[in-house]
């Protein structure tokens with residue numbers, strides 16, 4: 001198949017959010033720590049009325065409706081998530097309620113899990129399916145859905161929540177350059193969830209930052225090597241128009257881009273001008289370890305890469321700054337920001353994506369953008385996602401209300417399993433999704449007094 005990739009996208013994030021500036025004051029953090037220090041503006045979170053299943057049901061049904069896709073045309077559905085709803089039953093099976101109503105139960109695929117990387121794993125599975133001999137001519141669907149919540153402490157402002165659905169097929173406006181992929185996989189305990197009775201991860205913040213940057217270096221080297229093998233010339237940042245990063249918080253994205261710039265400097269690539277070479281020269285002899293620890297290098301490379309950052313990364317940062325870390329959906333929300341900001345000028349452009357999931361799994365890959373034709377055009381995708389409207393129609397809550405909701409959810413999580421029961425009962429008695437959702441909502445409300 002030619003130009004396999006993303007044909008259509010839809011995104012949902014909760015309407016409830018808390019301003020980082022207010023949270024900063026509430027938490028007693030120094031002024032500017034969350035907004036400038038972490039680079040975040042606002043954080044979305046699930047109230048007790050929604051979760052990863054309801055968010056993904058919304059994203060999928062809305063995508064099918066808005067692009068007028070018959071649910072029978074879906075042949076594979078994969079979900080990426082790290083929000084555990086059930087230790088065995090996949091989120092994908094909950095989504096089957098949409099397709100069973102239309103008599104389509106012939107849909108391959110289940111869930112993929114590894115921190116924030118599960119969405120990318122799901123996407124690769126579906127793209128590989130469309131490119132393979134097993135493809136039956138129908139569309140694939142990928143869903144990234146997560147609610148990122150942290151215990152009280154320094155990681156709490158780096159939460160967020162969203163679901164993104166992506167329709168996959170040939171002749172796509174967002175086409176994979178499948179030959180250029182560089183991965184780095186390793187065994188570390190930087191962020192993990194050993195306590196199954198809690199939604200909160202155990203996180204070693206500093207270690208996770210270093211692991212992220214080391215993975216980035218490694219993926220970039222491999223990506224460049226593959227590009228060079230295919231193209232017979234060196235890859236530099238000039239060969240890509242935009243860089244989209246998994247975005248736990250914006251400051252790490254700024255550091256990541258600066259790191260790639262430093263890598264280009266070390267590789268003597270054409271993207272680095274003479275003035276920047278001079279400023280970076282004192283750091284050329286640092287060992288890998290030393291270079292991750294050097295604050296001077298971090299600051300200097302961020303300064304010399306500043307203009308390029310504004311041009312190649314700036315347009316990708318809106319949603320991650322406004323919604324927060326959406327785990328599996330975070331990278332694709334950053335990409336959705338690019339579509340929102342630049343859809344009319346993206347035709348022909350190359351976009352580099354960097355996916356990172358703690359634990360750890362990471363891949364750098366590449367899209368070639370094409371204008372496409374309705375309904376699968378870049379401009380229509382931006383219209384359907386309607387990011388500006390979604391952001392405007394949110395309602396802010398106070399930090400106190402946010403904390404209260406987190407406490408409520410801590411209790412609800414302990415009674416997980418009931419959700420699955422409601423869905424199973426409703427399936428057996430043949431009720432509609434709307435009724436299932438009503439039952440589900442009632443159940444969650446009841447848990448308020450749990």
Ligand code: ACO
Nearest residue numbers: 030031032033036037038154155158205206208212248358
């Ligand atoms: N004004 C401006 N900047 C400030 C202020 C202030 N008042 N106070 C602090 N800062 C800056 C700091 O200098 C630092 O920036 P720098 O790194 O450029 O120097 C930044 O704000 C953060 O401050 P720290 O003291 O480093 O923050 P802390 O250690 O308290 O927490 C962390 C940050 C580790 C990111 C925490 O939020 C966390 O653990 N998050 C979850 C882990 C995570 O997201 N890891 C990323 C990859 S893994 C994943 O995706 C889940």
